[in-house]
Amino acid sequence: MDRVVVYCPKTDIEQWDEEVEENGVRSRSTYLYELIQEARAYRNEGFLSHHQAENRIEELEAEVQKLHRELKENNSHRGKSSRLDDVEFLQQFLKPEYQPLEELLKRVVASGAVDRQLRRPIENQLYYLAEQNIAEYERGHGWRLTQKGGEN
Structure with missing residues (x-):
């Protein structure tokens, strides 16, 4: 055992003394020693x-x-510019060199713009057809034309 002198504000010492009483620790020095060990463990564990x-x-x-x-x-x-036929939208897919239309279309589709523009209107119409009993949806299988929908 060795003596360590700690210089700190009197209010901190008073707070430590209160915590010593609340936690039922033998002394302020024991309390501070336990706090230091606890902090060291936190630091070693990556806290x-x-x-x-x-x-x-x-x-x-x-x-x-x-x-x-x-x-x-x-x-x-x-x-x-999210419309597929918008000039500014299309310009972002053009390159300084020539590219075939198929390559350009692949890049537009890969951007997700086609999906964003087509998905909601198609889903809305499919649900409308389901309300009219023309189409039906089954989870895990998808959409299909009902017998009523196949009648002309």
Whole structure:
């Protein structure tokens, strides 16, 4: 055993004394020793100190802000010209060199724009046909024409 002198505000000492009484610890020095050991265990297990945690929080907040900006930018690009026949929309798929129409169409389809523009109207019409008993949907199988829908 060796003596350690700790310099701190009197209010901290008073708070430690209260915690000693609340936790039923023998003495302030035993209490502080246990706190130090506990903190050491946290640090060894990868838990961050208060200062490290604050730095990590700032890093994560900056990352979140960056991702929000990127998302906002992507959404603004998508919202500006999302019609398939819009000039600005099509210009983003053109290259300085010639490319066959099939390659251009593949790039447009791969962007998801076709799916975004066609999916909702087609789904709406399929549900309308289901309400009219012309089509029906079965989970795991998909859509089909009903017998009534096949009648002319």
